[in-house]
Amino acid sequence: xxxxxxxxxxxxxxxxxxxxxxxxxxxxxxxxxxxxxxxxxxxxxxxxxxxxxxxxxxxxxxxxxxxxxxxxxxxxxxxxxxxxxxxxxxxxxxxxxxxxxxxxxxxxxxxxxxxxxxxxxxxxxxxxxxxxxxxxxxxxxxxxxxxxxxxxxxxxxxxxxxxxxxxxxxxxxxxxxxxxxxxxxxxxxxxxxxxxxxxxxxxxxxxxxxxxxxxxxxxxxxxxxxxxxxxxxxxxxxxxxxxxxxxxxxxxxxxxxxxxxxxxxxxxxxxxxxxxxxxxxxxxxxxxxxxxxxxxxxxxxxxxxxxxxxxxxxxxxxxxxxx
Amino acid sequence: xxxxxxxxxxxxxxxxxxxxxxxxxxxxxxxxxxxxxxxxxxxxxxxxxxxxxxxxxxxxxxxxxxxxxxxxxxxxxxxxxxxxxxxxxxxxxxxxxxxxxxxxxxxxxxxxxxxxxxxxxxxxxxxxxxxxxxxxxxxxxxxxxxxxxxxxxxxxxxxxxxxxxxxxxxxxxxxxxxxxxxxxxxxxxxxxxxxxxxxxxxxxxxxxxxxxxxxxxxxxxxxxxxx
Ligand SMILES: Nc1ncnc2c1ncn2[C@@H]1O[C@H](COP(=O)(O)OP(=O)(O)O)[C@@H](O)[C@H]1O
Ligand SMILES: [Mg+2]
Numbered sequence: 001x002x003x004x005x006x007x008x009x010x011x012x013x014x015x016x017x018x019x020x021x022x023x024x025x026x027x028x029x030x031x032x033x034x035x036x037x038x039x040x041x042x043x044x045x046x047x048x049x050x051x052x053x054x055x056x057x058x059x060x061x062x063x064x065x066x067x068x069x070x071x072x073x074x075x076x077x078x079x080x081x082x083x084x085x086x087x088x089x090x091x092x093x094x095x096x097x098x099x100x101x102x103x104x105x106x107x108x109x110x111x112x113x114x115x116x117x118x119x120x121x122x123x124x125x126x127x128x129x130x131x132x133x134x135x136x137x138x139x140x141x142x143x144x145x146x147x148x149x150x151x152x153x154x155x156x157x158x159x160x161x162x163x164x165x166x167x168x169x170x171x172x173x174x175x176x177x178x179x180x181x182x183x184x185x186x187x188x189x190x191x192x193x194x195x196x197x198x199x200x201x202x203x204x205x206x207x208x209x210x211x212x213x214x215x216x217x218x219x220x221x222x223x224x225x226x227x228x229x230x231x232x233x234x235x236x237x238x239x240x241x242x243x244x245x246x247x248x249x250x251x252x253x254x255x256x257x258x259x260x261x262x263x264x265x266x267x268x269x270x271x272x273x274x275x276x277x278x279x280x281x282x283x284x285x286x287x288x289x290x291x292x293x294x295x296x297x298x299x300x301x302x303x304x305x306x307x308x309x310x311x312x313x314x315x316x317x318x319x320x321x322x323x
Numbered sequence: 324x325x326x327x328x329x330x331x332x333x334x335x336x337x338x339x340x341x342x343x344x345x346x347x348x349x350x351x352x353x354x355x356x357x358x359x360x361x362x363x364x365x366x367x368x369x370x371x372x373x374x375x376x377x378x379x380x381x382x383x384x385x386x387x388x389x390x391x392x393x394x395x396x397x398x399x400x401x402x403x404x405x406x407x408x409x410x411x412x413x414x415x416x417x418x419x420x421x422x423x424x425x426x427x428x429x430x431x432x433x434x435x436x437x438x439x440x441x442x443x444x445x446x447x448x449x450x451x452x453x454x455x456x457x458x459x460x461x462x463x464x465x466x467x468x469x470x471x472x473x474x475x476x477x478x479x480x481x482x483x484x485x486x487x488x489x490x491x492x493x494x495x496x497x498x499x500x501x502x503x504x505x506x507x508x509x510x511x512x513x514x515x516x517x518x519x520x521x522x523x524x525x526x527x528x529x530x531x532x533x534x535x536x537x538x539x540x541x542x543x544x545x546x547x548x549x550x
Contacts, residue, residue, distance in 0.1 A: 068414070072417070096418060096419060099418075100418075103414075106412050106415055107415075108415055113333065117333060118333075121330065121332075124330075125419055126419075127326070
């Protein structure tokens with residue numbers, strides 16, 4: 001059953017074109033020139049109930065704009081949009097009662113208060129009965145193992161801890177859809193992994209439909225069965241995530257830290273992305289990842305080694321080349 | 324309704340953290356009264372009354388009006404709203420099931436309740452040190468009317484600032500509006516000088532402005548002079 005559906009969805013921003021210099025600014029006071037920017041362009045998408053969909057694209061692709069339209073924060077310029085049967089920008093209370101949105105940089109928490117305080121406030125805002133409130137709170141607090149952080153002033157939490165709190169606040173009222181705009185931005189590997197595990201759990205145990213945007217390939221690989229790739233406001237790929245990786249993910253990024261100043265050899269068909277005294281970053285074809293790994297571990301003394309997914313930019317480029 | 328009460332409570336709690344702010348508020352209020360004392364003792368040299376007010380009545384006016392002026396936390400509404408509208412964080416109020424305007428009014432109310440308590444204490448101190456007996460002037464009816472008028476005045480200021488904040492959507496830059504509003508309201512609410520000192524024609528004009536009822540009229544009521 002479709003819970004989100006858009007057709008031909010388009011958003012054009014009008015940007016005030018600032019003219020140069022003082023004279024230009026003065027002129028701008030009386031006569032303004034605008035330029036149009038199409039942030040989302042004839043976008044069609046469908047999300048089914050209970051799905052965990054990844055929306056991935058480089059910076060400026062239009063991901064946030066899309067999420068803003070889906071949550072009703074801004075109105076589309078053209079096209080149709082339907083979320084749980086509502087037109088989001090009407091901002092009906094019944095609609096707002098049924099979803100939640102977490103944006104990487106925008107906090108719902110009160111920095112001066114504790115998470116516990118914010119939760120109590122949100123209980124009132126969403127009219128959550130006491131028993132459901134307790135049950136939900138305990139469920140999420142256990143899942144994240146953040147019991148001892150609940151009574152800490154939010155300003156004293158780390159970014160990763162705060163994001164966990166943000167998610168708990170967002171999920172307290174059992175939303176049917178959870179929109180996440182770059183929830184892992186700026187987080188370290190450990191915190192990102194915890195957030196991912198948590199989201200997967202929520203999706204599976206509560207059946208919450210989740211739409212997650214990111215520009216990290218890692219995020220969608222682990223979480224989303226279906227993915228949408230977008231760039232310049234347009235959809236480039238929509239389908240199975242595994243298939244996406246198989247077709248367009250040709251290489252991986254390997255970062256090696258050497259124990260001592262090692263001038264290492266580079267295996268064939270690898271490309272150097274960065275090289276310093278004791279650090280080497282390589283782009284390697286994904287089929288030979290294991291061999292390269294063995295090569296380095298066998299021949300050099302290594303302090304640390306990490307393998308990451310290729311950056312979204314390269315994947316997008318490859319998709320462009322094929323179509 | 325309960326949710327707005329809870330919002331007010333949350334913001335009242337946030338105020339508790341900023342003791343430094345409150346301290347400055349208190350010091351400023353005291354300083355204002357002391358300045359008024361010095362200034363008016365010069366002006367009252369050789370005079371019994373100015374604009375129908377004796378020296379002590381004048382000082383009482385300053386103590387009370389500066390208390391009321393402290394209460395008005397509404398300029399934070401427009402300030403916060405422009406900032407949020409500009410850096411795009413205002414959306415966080417759009418996605419939760421609250422009435423945004425009511426949210427901001429509740430926010431101001433929460434902050435007011437807190438400073439009302441703190442500044443009440445300061446006001447009592449001021450009266451004590453200046454040796455003016457305030458109690459003589461009031462009766463229950465006046466106190467009651469004054470309280471209602473103050474509540475309505477503060478509500479009006481909160482709404483006004485909310486709408487000024489909304490203007491950001493249209494004008495992007497509203498700091499000029501806000502500056503004009505701040506200076507204008509400091510003057511016309513009688514926070515700088517009692518409006519009774521103004522010529523009669525100006526005063527009667529001001530009766531038509533809601534600002535007149537925010538600080539000036541309740542202050543006059545409470546010192547026993549019907550403005
Ligand atoms: N309020 C706005 N006014 C004008 N242009 C905007 C506005 N918000 C975003 N844009 C432009 O729209 C494009 C898409 O932005 P955004 O949706 O934030 O991308 P993403 O979230 O994928 O990084 C960008 O080119 C950006 O400059
Ligand atoms: Mg974005």
